[in-house]
Amino acid sequence: MTSISEWYAGKNVLITGATGFMGKVLMEKLLRSCPDVNALYILVRPKAGQSMSERVQDMMKCKLFDRVREDNPDFHQKIIPISSELTQPGLAISPEDVQTLTSCINIVFHCAATIRFDEPLKHALQLNVIATQQLLSLAQQMQHLQAFIHISTAYANCNRRHIDEVIYPLPVEPKKLIDSLEWMDDSIIRDITPHLIGDRPNTYTYTKALAECVVQQESGKLNIGIIRPSIVGASWQEPFPGWIDNFNGPSGVFIAAGKGILRTMRASNDAVADLIPVDVVINLTLAAGWYTAVHRPKTALVYNCTTGGINPFHWGEIEHHVMSTFKRNPLEQAFRRPNANITSSYLIYQYWILVSHKFPALIYDLFLRLSGQKPQMMRIFNRLHKAIGLLEYFSSQDWEWNSDNMNMLMSHINKYTHCETLLNSSL
Numbered sequence: 001m002t003s004i005s006e007w008y009a010g011k012n013v014l015i016t017g018a019t020g021f022m023g024k025v026l027m028e029k030l031l032r033s034c035p036d037v038n039a040l041y042i043l044v045r046p047k048a049g050q051s052m053s054e055r056v057q058d059m060m061k062c063k064l065f066d067r068v069r070e071d072n073p074d075f076h077q078k079i080i081p082i083s084s085e086l087t088q089p090g091l092a093i094s095p096e097d098v099q100t101l102t103s104c105i106n107i108v109f110h111c112a113a114t115i116r117f118d119e120p121l122k123h124a125l126q127l128n129v130i131a132t133q134q135l136l137s138l139a140q141q142m143q144h145l146q147a148f149i150h151i152s153t154a155y156a157n158c159n160r161r162h163i164d165e166v167i168y169p170l171p172v173e174p175k176k177l178i179d180s181l182e183w184m185d186d187s188i189i190r191d192i193t194p195h196l197i198g199d200r201p202n203t204y205t206y207t208k209a210l211a212e213c214v215v216q217q218e219s220g221k222l223n224i225g226i227i228r229p230s231i232v233g234a235s236w237q238e239p240f241p242g243w244i245d246n247f248n249g250p251s252g253v254f255i256a257a258g259k260g261i262l263r264t265m266r267a268s269n270d271a272v273a274d275l276i277p278v279d280v281v282i283n284l285t286l287a288a289g290w291y292t293a294v295h296r297p298k299t300a301l302v303y304n305c306t307t308g309g310i311n312p313f314h315w316g317e318i319e320h321h322v323m324s325t326f327k328r329n330p331l332e333q334a335f336r337r338p339n340a341n342i343t344s345s346y347l348i349y350q351y352w353i354l355v356s357h358k359f360p361a362l363i364y365d366l367f368l369r370l371s372g373q374k375p376q377m378m379r380i381f382n383r384l385h386k387a388i389g390l391l392e393y394f395s396s397q398d399w400e401w402n403s404d405n406m407n408m409l410m411s412h413i414n415k416y417t418h419c420e421t422l423l424n425s426s427l
């Protein structure tokens with residue numbers, strides 16, 4: 001049997017969300033560990049005044065690609081950007097590009113999504129569900145497609161305590177929902193959103209669950225794999241430790257605590273903090289692509305890509321490590337000396353918000369006003385409170401994920417393949 005790296009040799013890979021956090025790490029790993037991959041086709045949109053090509057050129061300068069650049073200074077030749085806006089009909093891909101993709105792609109990795117917790121339902125549905133549906137219908141036309149890997153989230157079914165590696169049905173049929181929301185006024189959609197998302201905390205987890213159902217329903221004869229990572233953090237080892245490019249989830253909280261701004265947050269000391277490094281997730285994703293193409297499972301296999309069942313870590317321990325790290329390595333230009341605590345009590349939380357956040361912010365803003373500057377601290381705290389309010393659902397409770405498929409994949413790889421290079425960090 002060939003190694004994973006050998007399997008990717010000569011393959012044409014299509015990646016959505018390549019400019020995002022996970023997409024970039026996926027590209028880097030493919031280019032570095034599977035140097036004989038034929039080409040990476042990436043769907044990219046113009047953004048913030050930059051054309052598609054300018055964005056891709058900028059991205060390739062990123063430090064993340066240093067090791068790839070050292071090995072192959074011409075690595076950019078393997079990256080083929082395709083202009084696409086995923087919220088548009090037909091994903092706004094030109095007929096010529098559709099022709100190219102349908103004739104050459106061997107494997108699809110669908111990473112693109114809106115991961116914002118405050119996204120209006122219509123937009124989250126458009127990107128996370130309808131774009132997935134459209135990508136699947138494009139995939140159905142691909143003549144040499146061997147696998148379609150969809151990136152979901154371990155929290156798609158966070159309304160359950162125990163989560164198996166199965167696709168759970170939803171009370172509302174995704175297609176009916178898509179049809180109904182199409183003609184509804186934005187204000188009506190806003191009003192019915194809480195009823196639709198039910199016991200999920202936000203439109204993100206709800207639309208990711210809908211997307212899984214769509215993947216199942218529209219998969220036809222495709223070989224499908226669904227990856228459900230938990231909270232994806234900075235790289236553990238590859239291409240170097242500690243790479244991250246965003247303030248999502250806990251990383252923003254850590255920085256705000258290190259700057260001495262955040263002093264309190266609602267979280268349970270004993271709840272499992274299911275963090276997983278991005279390089280581990282990407283290694284599993286690439287292995288799942290290989291497994292799906294080679295073993296062609298009859299139904300879509302779901303991989304709960306989580307750590308709590310293998311190596312549990314708790315928010316209380318994180319608080320301890322984060323605070324001691326910042327005391328040893330203080331950040332520059334901190335607002336105050338870092339000193340943050342988590343609490344599960346609503347009253348204690350409100351007390352510290354008042355005493356440690358709002359009161360110092362008022363004093364500081366008063367000082368700014370008196371010295372002729374624009375007050376800003378209260379505004380910063382209001383945004384911070386909104387952000388931590390959206391995160392506390394996830395830091396205050398526990399989930400138990402069954403990871404049999406992930407373990408099966410790992411043991412299978414250990415047994416039959418020589419994949420030290422590709423999977424050295426995840427196994």
Ligand SMILES: CCCCCCCCCCCCCCCCCCCC(=O)SCCNC(=O)CCNC(=O)[C@H](O)C(C)(C)COP(=O)(O)OP(=O)(O)OC[C@H]1O[C@@H](n2cnc3c(N)ncnc32)[C@H](O)[C@@H]1OP(=O)(O)O
Binds near residue numbers: 155253264265
């Ligand atoms: C007490 C100390 C110890 C701590 C221990 C305890 C920690 C507990 C942490 C618990 C975290 C639990 C998290 C669980 C999440 C699980 C979910 C499942 C995982 C997934 O499937 S996907 C990833 C999850 N998605 C997210 O995390 C996105 C959440 N974010 C949002 O929805 C929005 O960002 C938010 C919060 C609504 C804010 O929106 P907005 O106000 O519009 O701000 P922007 O995001 O647009 O950012 C504006 C601007 O500010 C920069 N920024 C953001 N944060 C920081 C920061 N901390 N420091 C500095 N700058 C920051 C951001 O980059 C933007 O800059 P631009 O230049 O791009 O404009």
Ligand SMILES: NC(=O)C1=CN([C@@H]2O[C@H](COP(=O)(O)OP(=O)(O)OC[C@H]3O[C@@H](n4cnc5c(N)ncnc54)[C@H](OP(=O)(O)O)[C@@H]3O)[C@@H](O)[C@H]2O)C=CC1
Binds near residue numbers: 019044085087115
């Ligand atoms: N980060 C995490 O902790 C976790 C993430 N996931 C899942 O992993 C996947 C990747 O997440 P992550 O990399 O963190 O997310 P990012 O927000 O970093 O990246 C999102 C990507 O989607 C693209 N995208 C968004 N909107 C559009 C659009 N309208 N048209 C074209 N492309 C678009 C973005 O492109 P652009 O640069 O143009 O905006 C970007 O490349 C998602 O499916 C997410 O649900 C799952 C669990 C945890």
